[in-house]
Amino acid sequence: MALSGELFIGLKRRATDLSFHAIDPASGRALAPAFSAAGTAEVEAACALASSAFETYRAMAHERRAEFLECIAKHILEQGEPLLQRAHEETALPLARLTGERARTVGQLRLFAAELRARDWLGLRADPALPLREPAARPDLRQRKIPVGAVAVFGASNFPLAFSVAGGDSAAALAAGCPIVVKGHPAHPGTGEWVAGAIVAAALETGMPEGVFSLLNGPDTALGTALIADPRIHAAAFTGSRSGGLALMKVAAARPEPIPVFAEMSSVNPVILLPGALATRAAGLAREFIASLTLGVGQFCTNPGLILAIEHEGLGQFIEGARAAIAAVTPAVMLTPGIHRSYLHALERLGAGAQLLARGADADGQNCGRAALYSVAAQSLLENPRLAEEAFGPAALIVRCAGLEEVLAIVRRLEGQLTATLQMAGPDLPLARSLLPALERKAGRLIVNGWPTGVEVCHAMVHGGPFPATSDGRSTSVGTLAIERFLRPVCYQGFPEELLPGELRDAELARSPHRLDGRQRAGGAS
Numbered sequence: 001m002a003l004s005g006e007l008f009i010g011l012k013r014r015a016t017d018l019s020f021h022a023i024d025p026a027s028g029r030a031l032a033p034a035f036s037a038a039g040t041a042e043v044e045a046a047c048a049l050a051s052s053a054f055e056t057y058r059a060m061a062h063e064r065r066a067e068f069l070e071c072i073a074k075h076i077l078e079q080g081e082p083l084l085q086r087a088h089e090e091t092a093l094p095l096a097r098l099t100g101e102r103a104r105t106v107g108q109l110r111l112f113a114a115e116l117r118a119r120d121w122l123g124l125r126a127d128p129a130l131p132l133r134e135p136a137a138r139p140d141l142r143q144r145k146i147p148v149g150a151v152a153v154f155g156a157s158n159f160p161l162a163f164s165v166a167g168g169d170s171a172a173a174l175a176a177g178c179p180i181v182v183k184g185h186p187a188h189p190g191t192g193e194w195v196a197g198a199i200v201a202a203a204l205e206t207g208m209p210e211g212v213f214s215l216l217n218g219p220d221t222a223l224g225t226a227l228i229a230d231p232r233i234h235a236a237a238f239t240g241s242r243s244g245g246l247a248l249m250k251v252a253a254a255r256p257e258p259i260p261v262f263a264e265m266s267s268v269n270p271v272i273l274l275p276g277a278l279a280t281r282a283a284g285l286a287r288e289f290i291a292s293l294t295l296g297v298g299q300f301c302t303n304p305g306l307i308l309a310i311e312h313e314g315l316g317q318f319i320e321g322a323r324a325a326i327a328a329v330t331p332a333v334m335l336t337p338g339i340h341r342s343y344l345h346a347l348e349r350l351g352a353g354a355q356l357l358a359r360g361a362d363a364d365g366q367n368c369g370r371a372a373l374y375s376v377a378a379q380s381l382l383e384n385p386r387l388a389e390e391a392f393g394p395a396a397l398i399v400r401c402a403g404l405e406e407v408l409a410i411v412r413r414l415e416g417q418l419t420a421t422l423q424m425a426g427p428d429l430p431l432a433r434s435l436l437p438a439l440e441r442k443a444g445r446l447i448v449n450g451w452p453t454g455v456e457v458c459h460a461m462v463h464g465g466p467f468p469a470t471s472d473g474r475s476t477s478v479g480t481l482a483i484e485r486f487l488r489p490v491c492y493q494g495f496p497e498e499l500l501p502g503e504l505r506d507a508e509l510a511r512s513p514h515r516l517d518g519r520q521r522a523g524g525a526s
């Protein structure tokens with residue numbers, strides 16, 4: 001299938017007079033074709049369709065929504081190598097990585113289909129009437145969760161498949177029963193068009209309502225602003241820069257009816273090296289650290305950008321190992337020229353306040369991210385906390401701490417994080433225990449003896465954390481719990497059985513997991 005460069009307004013393609021090109025970050029050249037950019041008329045049309053699709057889509061049997069998600073996965077796989085090839089040209093990500101990312105994308109869609117069938121997400125509760133209760137009778141009260149309405153999804157530059165047009169946010173919102181209007185990332189519009197084609201084919205094949213999906217493209221912040229300001233949008237999901245996330249949150253909060261923006265923005269993912277771990281496996285830790293840091297040219301939100309190490313003889317060995325490992329890292333092309341520029345600025349900031357320990361091998365090509373490792377004393381970081389801001393790319397800062405108190409002082413001063421990691425051995429248990437309360441307050445996922453890159457898509461995952469890791473630390477953007485962002489609870493008081501929504505009627509309730517008078521029931525009784 002040749003790319004047309006058109007937008008998708010609902011299930012139909014549309015061209016506009018405004019256009020832009022994707023850029024091959026490896027060569028800097030514009031890639032064909034020209035892509036239509038959406039203006040206010042397209043935002044208006046997509047939001048109107050999404051709004052009109054909402055009632056039909058949310059009323060559909062959950063099984064139908066599950067089939068829709070599985071059908072999207074099927075069509076993405078059927079697109080085969082050309083999809084991966086285009087993603088490679090637009091992002092410079094290696095084909096092997098993109099193959100893995102496609103598997104994750106398809107896996108996420110199928111996981112949300114399974115989640116729909118499991119029905120826990122409905123949050124069913126019933127407190128039966130107590131007509132004889134003294135001093136006052138209790139009416140019958142039942143609760144379920146319903147979708148919030150149309151959702152705006154912002155594709156991420158660093159996951160052209162798994163967090164883009166049919167990525168985790170789209171899968172969660174569609175599973176919840178929300179039509180989506182996707183604002184594609186301007187760095188990979190061709191990949192976006194391919195995937196949109198898969199969604200539209202699946203929507204037609206499974207009989208989804210017109211407007212359940214639209215794709216708007218454009219290289220201008222005005223598009224995202226207009227989308228989030230549209231009164232028919234009821235929530236938004238975003239992964240990208242802190243400035244972008246904050247700008248969208250501001251627009252959302254200033255609307256006559258403010259809406260939540262679930263933004264995933266910036267994190268340095270501290271890793272704490274405890275003495276027992278340094279004593280027993282300093283060299284191995286150094287190799288694993290540099291492998292995690294430089295994976296995907298460091299362009300992961302879970303990149304380990306800050307190492308907090310308690311002074312110990314093993315620390316010297318760790319640093320030497322890390323220097324040697326980083327010097328052997330060959331630079332690779334970053335996702336966009338803009339991301340490369342931001343990375344260079346971040347290195348300037350680090351270089352001004354910390355000591356450069358080692359650089360990766362030198363780079364010839366355009367937009368190559370050369371790895372860098374810095375070190376600083378704990379006291380200097382406490383005096384200059386900007387050193388602990390995200391450097392999106394393969395750069396990290398090692399902080400030398402005199403003891404537990406300095407580690408704790410830094411942890412308490414850190415901003416919110418997606419992850420925090422402890423590298424420990426048996427004798428470190430008391431130290432680890434004393435750090436946990438502070439770490440829990442800072443991060444959404446705590447890791448022992450692992451590395452933060454590589455986010456499992458499952459039920460127990462939290463890919464979230466206090467600001468600025470995300471705009472709302474009560475949620476996650478990865479894993480089945482992500483569906484919660486697009487649902488809200490409704491209570492039905494005193495309803496006759498025949499007026500209750502199907503899933504809250506007695507027989508249906510007995511078949512589903514629910515809480516009856518506060519007690520958990522597995523469901524399944526016929």
Ligand code: NAP
Pocket residue numbers: 154155156157158183184185186218219220221222223224225239240241242243244245247248264265266267300301338339340342343392
């Ligand atoms: P970005 O600049 O935040 O852009 C992400 C999306 O948001 C794009 O569609 C962009 O649209 C839109 N957007 C950005 N600012 C906006 C604004 N003020 N108003 C309305 N829409 C806005 O992120 P990026 O292009 O992926 O990368 C830039 C930087 O973000 C990186 O250097 C890195 O620092 C950070 N980043 C962080 C993560 C993470 O997971 N922590 C992931 C990716 C990127 P337009 O481009 O059309 O304006």
